[in-house]
Amino acid sequence: MTVQTRRQFLAASAGLVIGVALPIRARAQSGAAAALGDGTLAEGSFAPNAFVRVAPDNTITVFCKHIEFGQGPYTGLATLVAEEMDADWSQMRVEAAPADDELYKNLAFGIQGTGGSTAMANSWMQMRQAGAAARAMLVAAAAERWGSDAATLTVSAGTVSDGSNSATFGELAEAAAAQDVPVEPAVKNPSEFTLIGTDRPKVDSRSKSDGTAMFTMDVYRDGMETVVVRRPRVIGATVASFDDAAALEVPGVTAVRQIPQGVAVYATSTAAALKGREALSVEWDYTDAETRSSEEIFAAFSEAARSPGLEAEKVGDSAGAIAAAETVHEAEFLFPFLAHAPLEPLDAVLELKDGKAEIWMGAQFPGADKGAVTQVLGLEPADVTMNVMLAGGSFGRRAQPTAHIGVEIASIAKAAGRDGAWKLVWTREDDLTGAYYRPITVHRMRGGIAADGSIVGWEDRVVNQSIMAGTPFDQGGADPTSFEGSTNMPYALPNLTVDWVKQELPVAPLWWRSVGHTHTAYATEVFLDELLEKAGKDPVQGRLDLLKDEAGRDRAVLERVAEMAGWDGTKVRGDRAYGVALHESFQSYVAQIVEISDAGGLPRVHKVWCAIDCGIAVNPNVIRAQIEGGIGYGLGTALYNELTLGEGGEVQQLNFDTYRMLRINEMPEVEVAIIDSDADPTGVGEPGTPPIAPAVANAWRALTGSSPRRLPFARAGV
The missing domain is CATH 3.30.365.10 (Aldehyde oxidase/xanthine dehydrogenase, molybdopterin binding domain)
Known part of the structure; x- marks a missing residue:
């Protein structure tokens, strides 16, 4: 979902769900002690809102409205609650919230759901206020018990104290349940954080390691x-x-x-x-089947790219600027169907x-x-x-x-x-042949360079299916997820046109990790790199010179990654080559520089330097893990993956022997720098994926003189 779409849903959503008790049953994933089998609270437990339960045994159970499939919301959302409650991390437990679109809706979507790297972003204030409300009620109960002024009490590691008396959250739970629920509880100033911003062990790691986690x-x-x-x-x-x-x-x-x-x-x-x-x-x-082959579909999409589509963004007169340019550069990029291929079908x-x-x-x-x-x-x-x-x-x-x-x-x-x-x-074969793919996409691009080396014109025509069409997220007209990342680029291009040509297929399209950014980052960053090269400009400094904002977050990550990699403008050193890419997705800013060599006609990626600005880093350990995983996922896909339809439309890839994953010995060393920020958290599950393929392509061109026009690299015969 695009930033614009997410904001529209957010603006239409109701306020924070605070002060709603939990008259529902949820299944424990972590052995939390608060809930009985019939859905009622254990005697002496305390449920101040829909997200927090405090049990007499002093455990705190957080109900997570976002599914946990390895990306870390159980840990992240529990951290927000623990921070505002001043709880001890050992107290924290997490359960999956039950299905309830009203009570547990994603504030960015308007329904309960996980996606678009929104889990932390939409929960940031909601979960903090849920924790703050619980803390306020526990403190009020303690003040009432001791005849103290609530404002003078202190809370630390799950214990409330007035200097003479102390009580754990569990001991106060029953009395706290009788207190009024604060409607707008005050939350901490970031300077007061003790858990947010520090590495926390993931709450589900132990159960997944010892086999007790339930799938x-x-x-x-x-x-x-x-x-x-x-x-x-x-x-x-x-x-x-x-x-x-x-x-x-x-x-x-x-x-x-x-x-x-x-x-x-x-x-x-x-x-x-x-x-x-x-x-x-x-x-x-x-x-009613799709009986064409992938080659026939690509040919049809390429032909469609020769005619204008729906305007997505327009600045100045790109056609006129390119016609008058000293140098004109053209490229067509082809992206295949992709399956998601998660470990668990x-x-x-x-x-x-x-x-x-x-x-x-x-x-x-x-x-x-x-x-x-x-x-x-x-x-x-x-x-x-x-x-x-x-x-x-x-x-x-x-x-x-x-x-x-x-x-x-x-x-x-x-x-x-x-x-x-x-x-x-579903077997792996069911998974790979069951449609719901990242859609085939064609980018037809033109650029113009003036005699002084400046880029004077830019055109990008995107041809693919709409993922949003016919879904609750369909707003009619152009589908931003089809071309997001090719519009609103950070570069100051005086004449630019981006348009979209919608295609219809019987193949069901579906968002794939980073959605439109998965192909737009490659097309825009490779094409830009080629224009800078033709203009005789350094790929890092050339990008910095084009950035609109002198103090922007794009600039900060690009400068940081250049510093990390020791960039001095040298693109080839011996048998090693270096490439860069910069891309913003899901409101997070990511720059990557890669070091590669030629391993028998395919890039061998030795190291990736990555800088990310994702706002306040709730758990740096989870952020680093997500960036590393996103890089590995994107790299393996760029090198090897395509889902092809053969003669008569029959799916060709059935398992991992033909839909090849990145192997452990192919995973590069990854160094991640998280930019210090006081902005609200943004996405981390997807933004690490888009820049890796173009960075590798740009390094490969530096090494060999050409960059793939059709992915994967193995298909392109690079």
Whole structure:
């Protein structure tokens, strides 16, 4: 979601959800002691608002409205609460908040959901005020108990004191529950922070290390069956007919049913379900399918790039400036379909009993998935319970506007025609062939350079599908996620035109880690580097000279990364070459410089220097981890990844043998500098990804004289 779109949703959202008790049931991920099995509070517990519970055993449970799939919101949001409560870090526990679009909405979206690197940004003040409210009520309870002035009491490490008396939060919890809830509790000045800004161990690391963390695959219900679905290899095909005789002969297979998504095989074990699916005979109807190959789609997109599209940004007269330029430079960049390929493929568990349904899944938009189950099964919302589980990655894959996994598990239950429990399992092959890809994109670019070396004209035409079209986020007209990052660049270009040519395909597009920035950063930063090179300018100083803001955050990260890398303008030293890229995404500013060599025709990245300004760094350890992960994810993709449709539209990549991941020995050394800032926190889950590919391409051109026009690098034959 673009910055503009996020701000529009934020402006339309209600205020902070404070003072709302929790009359709902949530499943513990961390053994928190506050909740009983029926959803009531344990005796003596204290729930000042929808986000915090204090138990008599002195544990503090934070309900996290954002799914935890490795990016750190459990730790980050717990840190905000602990900071404002003056709690001891050892007290903190975290549970996933249940599905409730009103109570737990993302203030940037208006619904409950995780994405767009907004988890910390939208929760920053909300969670701090939740903690501050709890602290104020605990202090009020202590003051009442001791007959003291609340203003004179001190709080440290979860203990309230008046100098003569002291009591832990747990001891005060029951009395605190009787206090009035502050509507606008005061929060700390940043100068008072003791936890925010320091490295904290992640609250979920131990359970993930010792195997006690619960993922959807760990959920088992009495009598549960495992279900896999036979899907077409051609996207958009539907079932014409099927023969289940051989499948039903497989021991353990209990039923075969057609559902809207394909043919479902029910079995007593995963192995039996997979064998049953393999034995199925299915005829497919390709009437509405995408039967073109990737090459045919690229050719159509390239042709579409020759005609103007919807205007996204215009400054001056780019056509006239380029026509009058001393040097004209043109390029066309091609970006393939990409799968998300998270470590844990999609899965879900649903139990249907006596007209009530309970679901367990790693839901990124839990309200949407709950709503889908409610609708498919014809139930009332009050009769459907959603348990948001830990998940093994997403990169956008679980943020489904269509709620198709909720629809699919509900369709499986509906087709069974009875009460029961079912676990839907997607294999890696299902994941890679199941569509929902980063859309194919073409950038057609032109630039003009004057005799003095200045860039006088810039044109960027972006051709791809709209991700937002038909979703709750569709605002009509141009889709900013299709070209974000190619507009509102930090560079002062006197004549600029960016337009967008919308394409329609049967292939479902989906946001992929950094959404539009995943391709716009590459196109803009490689093209700019080439223009600077033609003008005889240093790639770092040339960018600095173009920046609009003399004291901007873009400038700060670029200067910092140049200092880190010891940049002196030398692009090649022996067999090593160096490249730079600068890109802002999700309101965070990132600059990267890479060191590469030629490893048999492909770049070998030895080191990456990265500077990021993401506002106040709540947990520097998590920020560094996210930047390192984003760099590795983006690098592996740039080098190796594409999801291709072959003859007749059949998906070619089925597993990691053909959709290759970056290997551990290929991961470069990464040095991250976090810029000190007093600005509110912004995103870190995605901004590390966009700059890595263009930085590598720019270094590769310095080394070899050419930069890839079509990704991945391996495909380009560099």
